[in-house]
Amino acid sequence: DVKVTQSSRYLVKRTGEKVFLECVQDMDHENMFWYRQDPGLGLRLIYFSYDVKMKEKGDIPEGYSVSREKKERFSLILESASTNQTSMYLCASSFNSDGFNSPLHFGNGTRLTVT
């Protein structure tokens, strides 16, 4: 079974702090994604990566950056956390089959609260 592991299940940070969310997958997937999930909204893509050191902005990249130094690891960075970044963050990975028609495998999520 594909395993996508997010480093923290719950995080509480203060406004202005730099926050790192880590994600590791063990299936040699090319694609990795960071989403946020808020009540009443669909999953919103922050960034995705289709290869090591490659990254593409998603729908809501403002206030975030990412790093992919190794194929199995994709990190999400909140440069200066703000209260409107309080959310559930989901990492996902998939095979790169010339597009996104390979199912995404998700981690269990990190619930981040910024106070």
Added chain:
Amino acid sequence: GQNIDQPTEMTATEGAIVQINCTYQTSGFNGLFWYQQHAGEAPTFLSYNVLDGLEEKGRFSSFLSRSKGYSYLLLKELQMKDSASYLCAVIVGNYQLIWGAGTKLIIKP
């Protein structure tokens, strides 16, 4: 713009059948996913449709009509463990995935 509509919440009875609809208006179409998400857990893949028709997988089936911009997920012989949110997502172009807000399904004994 890109839009996916799903009912916010549905209620059904254990042992019954329920159909969860998803309609989409998108600039392109390269396939549709259904995912299940239990409260506090990760979404898990249920089905993928790219051609018109019904795909059956045990108690779950998914239907697609590309001309109508419509899909549904059919759950038979409902069990309490089927209480979850069901997410519909459309692949637009090669590298864009548009998600619906999800349908919360409540199963009553």
